[in-house]
Amino acid sequence: MAAAERAPEHVPVLLERCVELLSGPATTGQDAPVVIDCTLGLGGHSEGVLQRLPQVRLVGIDRDPDALAMASERLAPFGERFTGVHAVYDEIADVVADLGLGPVAGVLFDLGVSSMQLDRRERGFAYAEDAPLDMRMNGSEGRTAADVLNTYSAAELTRVLRDFGEEKFARKIAAAVVRERETEPFTRSARLVELLYAEIPAPARRTGGHPAKRTFQALRMEVNDELAVLRRALPAALGVVGVGGRVVVESYHSLEDRLTKQAFTEVTRSDVPPDLPFVPEGSEPPFRLVTRGAEKAGESETRTNPRAASVRLRAVERVRPPLPPTRTPSRGASR
Structure with missing residues (x-):
């Protein structure tokens, strides 16, 4: 890849804190521990882990083949300590099995869209420039943002914009999309941005960032089925x-963040009655919370890296092995 084609500058959010959290008992107490970066992107977090934790082997997963290629070039100096895998991150168990790995020492998720996807106009993630309405993280398969705009009903579009974009004017925008696509289908971002400026009242456009931000986020999350993937991952x-x-x-x-909090609460909560004076052996939760609530980026980081302003960071640590599967007696077994 020529230098001019290399990835744009990418500033990993809360890099030092992520490395600190991944530097737990499992990464410091065994030979060649494995950390999995489930959202490799341009490899910024992975590079930080490999530099600061020299004993670690890292597996990077990304569904975007372009991002995977760029990150693999960036991390090539680390040799066999890095392995890149083209997959969706809810396939992490299959990736671990396919690579013949045992229990791993750490897993990192940096959710959302990567800098490379935002900065490459042809991918259609950004609203600042006119581009095809694509937004697929894996650009070779699945529906596009244009497909969503041109085929969803007004009710479906309202749900997407309200739930994923937290857009107050979701119903108004959805009705306008359905009306305008009868004249001409939506194919490019500039027309959608023009519609949003027309439908969102001027006072609302002056607050909360660019008026297209919430709609573009909602379409991206719908196109890539991001919440369903996260629920499985x-x-x-x-x-x-x-x-x-x-x-x-x-x-x-x-x-x-709500899905993450729920998943972490489930594995760190004890089922022992609260009035019991002690927790019987084997009844302890399998994980413990490492962060207290959701951590945020500091003011200095948000000034230099605007993406950090909305980050919420959570972490848990496994404290006991999973219980062995319960055997179900066959029908012919004696009781």
Whole structure:
């Protein structure tokens, strides 16, 4: 890849804190521990882990083949310590099995869209420039943002914009999209941005950032089925870490953070009655919380890296191995 084609500058959010959280008992207490970066992107977090934790082997997963190629070039100096895998991150258990790995020492998620996807106009993620309405993280398959705009009913579009974009004017925007696509289907971002300026009242356009931000975020999340993938990925990630291993998640959307909080609460909560004076052996939760609530970026980082303003960081650590599966007696077994 020529230098001019290399990825744009990418500033990983909360890099030092993520490395600190991944530097837990499992990464410091075993030979060649494995950390999995489920959202490799341009490899910024992975590079930080490989530089600061020289004992670690890292597996980077990304559904975007372009991002995977760029990150693999960036991380090539680390040789066999880095392995790149083209997959969606809810396939983490299959990736671990295919690579013949045992329980891993850490898993990192940095959710949302990468800098490379935003900066490449032809991908259609950004609203600042006119581009095809694509927004697929894997640009070779699945529906596009144009497909969503041109085929969803007004009710479906309203749901997407309200739930994923937290857009107050979701119903008004959806009705306008359905009306305007009868004249001409939506194919490019500039026309959608023009519609949003027309439908969102001027006072609302002056607050909360660019008026297209929420709609573009909602379309991206719908196109890539991001919340459904995350719902599957979180328990899968918790299932592959060994004792002392940690799962670290950076979220940028309230629904992503809520799913993460729920998944972490489920595995750190004890089922023992609260009035019991002690927790019987074997009844302890399998994980413990490493962060208290959701951590945020500091003011200095948000000034230099605007993407950090909305980050919510959570982490848990496995403290006991998973229980062995319960055997179900066959029908012919004696009782």
